[in-house]
Amino acid sequence: MSKLKQTQDYEKTASFKFFRWISGEKDPYIGTIEMQEQSEHQVEDDTITERMWEKQMIIDEIYDVDHNRILTKFHKLYKIAAVLFCVALTFFLLLTVSYLPRTGNAANPDNNEVAQRYIESGLQETGAVNIVSGMILTYRAFDTFGETNVLFIATVCVMILLMVDEKTLEERSEARLNSGRIKDDIILQMTAKFLVPFILIFGIYVILNGQNSPGGGFSGGAILGAGLILYANAFGIKPTQRFFNEKVYRIAKVSALCMYGCIGLYYYTMGANHLADHIPNGIPGHILSGGIILPIDICVGLEVACTMYAFYALFKRGGL
Amino acid sequence: MTIFQMILLVFLIVCAIAVSFSRNLLNSVLIFMSYSLIMSIIWICLESPDLAITEAAVGAGVTTILFITTLKKIHAMGAEDKKTKTNALEVEREAEEHE
Numbered sequence: 001m002s003k004l005k006q007t008q009d010y011e012k013t014a015s016f017k018f019f020r021w022i023s024g025e026k027d028p029y030i031g032t033i034e035m036q037e038q039s040e041h042q043v044e045d046d047t048i049t050e051r052m053w054e055k056q057m058i059i060d061e062i063y064d065v066d067h068n069r070i071l072t073k074f075h076k077l078y079k080i081a082a083v084l085f086c087v088a089l090t091f092f093l094l095l096t097v098s099y100l101p102r103t104g105n106a107a108n109p110d111n112n113e114v115a116q117r118y119i120e121s122g123l124q125e126t127g128a129v130n131i132v133s134g135m136i137l138t139y140r141a142f143d144t145f146g147e148t149n150v151l152f153i154a155t156v157c158v159m160i161l162l163m164v165d166e167k168t169l170e171e172r173s174e175a176r177l178n179s180g181r182i183k184d185d186i187i188l189q190m191t192a193k194f195l196v197p198f199i200l201i202f203g204i205y206v207i208l209n210g211q212n213s214p215g216g217g218f219s220g221g222a223i224l225g226a227g228l229i230l231y232a233n234a235f236g237i238k239p240t241q242r243f244f245n246e247k248v249y250r251i252a253k254v255s256a257l258c259m260y261g262c263i264g265l266y267y268y269t270m271g272a273n274h275l276a277d278h279i280p281n282g283i284p285g286h287i288l289s290g291g292i293i294l295p296i297d298i299c300v301g302l303e304v305a306c307t308m309y310a311f312y313a314l315f316k317r318g319g320l
Numbered sequence: 321m322t323i324f325q326m327i328l329l330v331f332l333i334v335c336a337i338a339v340s341f342s343r344n345l346l347n348s349v350l351i352f353m354s355y356s357l358i359m360s361i362i363w364i365c366l367e368s369p370d371l372a373i374t375e376a377a378v379g380a381g382v383t384t385i386l387f388i389t390t391l392k393k394i395h396a397m398g399a400e401d402k403k404t405k406t407n408a409l410e411v412e413r414e415a416e417e418h419e
Contacts, residue, residue, distance in 0.1 A: 130370075132370050133370075206373065214369035214370045214372075214373065215369075215370060215373055216370065218374055219370060219373040219374045219377060222373075222374055222377035222378045222381075222382065223373070223377045225377075225382060226377050226381040226382055229381075229382065229385055233385075308378075308382050311382070311386055312382070312385060312386065312389065315386055315389040315390060315393065316389050
């Protein structure tokens with residue numbers, strides 16, 4: 001069930017007219033071209049009896065499970081073949097594993113110049129002390145952009161499937177209020193009051209310090225989202241909507257994705273044409289360092305936090 | 321590999337097997353959560369704290385909450401205990417009829 005729009009608003013849009021024309025409700029030929037009326041399709045009696053006879057034959061000969069010898073034989077063979085297939089599959093997989101090179105061997109194909117380059121000149125080129133962050137957000141920023149897009153599309157799909165319109169939401173929340181369950185759990189609320197600020201600050205720290213310490217956009221965003229979920233679980237949806245409602249969600253989500261795209265596009269265009277990008281790398285170890293890593297970390301963190309909270313809210317009540 | 325890591329890996333295997341053998345869906349979700357928690361400690365032992373943070377937040381936190389919310393939505397929490405009880409009652413009734 002997706003979100004409903006008012007019918008009068010919808011009828012004014014261009015897409016409604018277009019789809020009405022496509023589906024043929026408003027046929028431009030009617031009244032201008034002479035047409036013959038079609039007679040209704042009739043089924044003959046012979047075909048009906050033939051069909052019934054065939055159906056009876058199928059039931060008698062094939063679906064008579066108790067007396068069908070071929071079927072019982074097939075079921076026995078099926079079990080044996082399944083076991084044989086599993087054994088053979090395990091055997092071949094283990095055989096392949098035995099041919100793999102040993103881990104940590106210097107002659108392995110994964111010990112090539114790419115990893116060496118990342119380790120040796122990563123700090124100089126990206127300005128990030130944390131090599132992992134420097135790798136996934138500058139050398140491989142395009143991959144991360146794809147992952148962020150996947151998150152965006154996943155939330156959009158969940159919204160299409162689970163979001164309900166505001167009237168139904170109100171009815172549901174009233175029904176929940178009248179059902180008489182325990183709402184204000186004092187233990188949960190006191191714990192949340194104590195923990196949520198720390199969780200949120202830790203999430204922000206992990207995002208902002210992604211170029212210097214372990215973490216980055218994905219981890220920090222997940223922590224932020226978990227903190228938001230804890231807050232919404234303890235105090236209900238109304239206090240959460242004061243600072244995180246559908247409008248904030250929409251703006252944060254779309255602008256974060258667009259900003260990531262713009263930064264990545266700028267960086268790649270400049271790099272591909274051997275032009276100097278005007279983003280300073282800064283002194284490694286400082287909080288304002290690492291060139292494009294910090295803004296991209298903030299974008300990814302916002303995106304992930306919004307995704308986590310939106311999943312929870314949509315699963316729980318069907319709206320943000 | 322230290323003894324601590326070996327114990328953790330054994331726990332991991334036990335959790336993985338226990339998930340598939342648990343009848344109650346809520347129990348399997350909780351075992352899955354402990355699996356993620358152990359996995360995040362193993363990530364720290366393997367010196368990749370990036371993954372450990374993400375695993376703890378996503379695997380142990382958010383995924384479990386989503387699973388439990390879904391179980392509540394489809395009314396699966398506590399429903400299985402009732403079902404087994406009614407099954408036992410039916411079996412008893414049939415036994416009485418035979419007598």
